[in-house]
Amino acid sequence: MKTASPFLELENGPRVNVTLDGMALSLPRGANLAAALLAAGVGVFRRTPVSNAPRGPFCMMGACFDCLIEIDGTTRQACMIEVTDGLEIKRPHRDEALA
Amino acid sequence: MTRSDLVVIGAGPAGMAAAAQAAELGLSVIVLDEQPRAGGQIYRDVDRVAPLRGDMLGADYTHGATLTAGLQHGAITHVNGAVVWAIEDQFRISYTVNGRGAQIDADRLLLATGALERPMPLPGWTLPGVMTAGAGQILLKQSGVLARNAVLVGSGPLLYLIAAQMVRAGTPPKAMIETQSRSDIAGTARHLGGALRGWRYLVKGLKMLASITRVGVPRHTGATDIAIEGTDKAQAVTFKRNGRSHRIACDTVFLHHGVVPNTQAARSLNIAHTWDAAQRCFIPQLDSWGQSDKSGVFIAGDGAGIGGARAAEFAGTIAALQIAFEAQRLTREDRDRRAAAPRAKLAHELAVRPFLDAAYPPYAQALLPHDATIICRCEEITAGDIRSYAGLGCIGPNQTKAFGRAGMGPCQGRYCGLGVTAILVDATGQTPDETGYYRIRPPLKPVTLGELAGMDISAPDAAE
Numbered sequence: 001m002k003t004a005s006p007f008l009e010l011e012n013g014p015r016v017n018v019t020l021d022g023m024a025l026s027l028p029r030g031a032n033l034a035a036a037l038l039a040a041g042v043g044v045f046r047r048t049p050v051s052n053a054p055r056g057p058f059c060m061m062g063a064c065f066d067c068l069i070e071i072d073g074t075t076r077q078a079c080m081i082e083v084t085d086g087l088e089i090k091r092p093h094r095d096e097a098l099a
Numbered sequence: 100m101t102r103s104d105l106v107v108i109g110a111g112p113a114g115m116a117a118a119a120q121a122a123e124l125g126l127s128v129i130v131l132d133e134q135p136r137a138g139g140q141i142y143r144d145v146d147r148v149a150p151l152r153g154d155m156l157g158a159d160y161t162h163g164a165t166l167t168a169g170l171q172h173g174a175i176t177h178v179n180g181a182v183v184w185a186i187e188d189q190f191r192i193s194y195t196v197n198g199r200g201a202q203i204d205a206d207r208l209l210l211a212t213g214a215l216e217r218p219m220p221l222p223g224w225t226l227p228g229v230m231t232a233g234a235g236q237i238l239l240k241q242s243g244v245l246a247r248n249a250v251l252v253g254s255g256p257l258l259y260l261i262a263a264q265m266v267r268a269g270t271p272p273k274a275m276i277e278t279q280s281r282s283d284i285a286g287t288a289r290h291l292g293g294a295l296r297g298w299r300y301l302v303k304g305l306k307m308l309a310s311i312t313r314v315g316v317p318r319h320t321g322a323t324d325i326a327i328e329g330t331d332k333a334q335a336v337t338f339k340r341n342g343r344s345h346r347i348a349c350d351t352v353f354l355h356h357g358v359v360p361n362t363q364a365a366r367s368l369n370i371a372h373t374w375d376a377a378q379r380c381f382i383p384q385l386d387s388w389g390q391s392d393k394s395g396v397f398i399a400g401d402g403a404g405i406g407g408a409r410a411a412e413f414a415g416t417i418a419a420l421q422i423a424f425e426a427q428r429l430t431r432e433d434r435d436r437r438a439a440a441p442r443a444k445l446a447h448e449l450a451v452r453p454f455l456d457a458a459y460p461p462y463a464q465a466l467l468p469h470d471a472t473i474i475c476r477c478e479e480i481t482a483g484d485i486r487s488y489a490g491l492g493c494i495g496p497n498q499t500k501a502f503g504r505a506g507m508g509p510c511q512g513r514y515c516g517l518g519v520t521a522i523l524v525d526a527t528g529q530t531p532d533e534t535g536y537y538r539i540r541p542p543l544k545p546v547t548l549g550e551l552a553g554m555d556i557s558a559p560d561a562a563e
Binding site for chain 1: 133135140151152182215216225226227228229230231233234237238241242243244245246247248268270331332350351361476477478479508509510513514544547549
């Protein structure tokens with residue numbers, strides 16, 4: 001999966017296991033979640049409620065709210081979260097996107 | 100309720116310098132910052148990253164460690180991961196940290212909320228893979244994550260900085276599509292005096308450019324009609340240059356045509372802002388100490404008008420001196436004596452700005468985009484929608500909310516506000532000051548019921 005990523009990771013620290021829509025992912029512990037997901041090859045973080053358009057991180061500084069993901073049922077900004085072991089991440093409006 | 104002499108919002112250069120100066124003069128200071136570690140965006144995560152990638156990021160970045168060291172003063176409480184969502188009168192600040200709400204009181208308030216990228220609405224700018232150049236820098240600085248196949252689009256020194264850093268990291272950008280033209284450079288002649296006073300920046304800029312061109316990164320200057328192609332992600336950038344059409348395939352697009360003050364917190368306090376024609380954005384009205392028209396509220400750094408990181412540092416120190424004077428920790432003579440050196444340095448830092456503003460103006464077609472281009476990313480409102488509201492009699496940004504929810508999504512207008520004002524100015528013939536900006540109200544960031552229910556009024560000590 002990492003080789004398909006348009007991003008290159010320079011750091012090579014310890015990794016932890018998380019899930020994204022039930023799929024297992026290994027991400028660097030303590031990393032910025034949005035950066036870690038991008039480096040893991042995840043481009044689309046959510047679909048918009050207005051038009052179901054795909055979105056991913058845009059500003060990386062907590063201002064644009066485009067990297068919204070769902071953690072434990074709460075919508076959060078991925079760029080403002082650090083990776084911890086066992087995070088269960090969901091992509092908002094995924095079901096509509098697949099329909 | 101914790102009460103402190105000064106609450107600083109933002110731990111970038113202005114906030115860190117102000118906190119250190121105020122603490123040195125005997126004030127109790129609480130610094131609230133959204134990020135997990137101090138530095139702001141310019142020095143993001145500098146204490147952890149400088150030993151890892153300091154060489155790649157350069158001395159201008161590692162300088163930030165001198166400022167984070169200043170936060171270690173015993174009179175400073177630095178609360179990281181603190182998202183401020185309300186500021187009420189005289190002054191009660193509400194924020195969330197570790198999933199719990201908290202409140203603190205302050206005699207005085209310094210807003211050091213920094214800058215945002217100037218929104219650059221282009222066809223396709225909402226696609227995954229399209230980010231701000233600032234985001235690209237943050238990925239590199241904080242996370243050591245580099246785009247392998249990126250195109251940089253826009254204008255301004257930050258574009259060259261990130262390109263130079265990517266070159267040093269061994270993953271140069273695929274191309275630079277630059278919007279400034281020869282006539283922009285020709286129009287800078289009257290600012291040359293200031294540019295020469297800031298010659299160090301010009302030399303740095305030339306060195307960066309040389310490092311980019313040396314490895315063969317193509318530069319397409321004077322580009323127009325820029326659009327990003329893709330369905331579920333960015334796949335290519337198309338543009339015109341000298342009448343010819345170009346298409347460059349890529350995975351990542353970094354956009355940049357300047358930064359603008361992040362005025363969200365200041366506007367929520369109803370602080371007066373005026374249009375700055377040179378910087379093409381609204382800036383808060385301040386006196387030479389950074390004092391706003393609201394007693395006790397100071398603003399320093401890029402949030403007060405774009406000056407860059409070093410200027411922010413000096414402005415933070417200057418504001419802290421006045422705050423200490425008001426708090427009777429400093430005589431007027433002492434204040435003025437201590438302010439002389441930072442004032443001189445600030446003037447020196449700002450000397451190059453008029454040149455940079457003229458040489459690298461915003462991309463005209465992103466200030467007044469085509470009808471089909473999305474302006475409000477959250478609510479997916481297009482430039483044509485805003486124009487149609489104007490045709491129906493809508494004259495101000497706040498009315499556009501009623502017409503079509505522009506600015507009412509989660510970002511609360513941060514990335515559409517200036518665009519909406521510009522389109523209305525163009526459509527109505529009013530000035531930017533007459534047209535105005537969104538009225539910003541709390542919560543400044545979304546807050547959950549759980550965060551409110553878990554409100555911890557003994558913070559911030561318990562929240563650290």
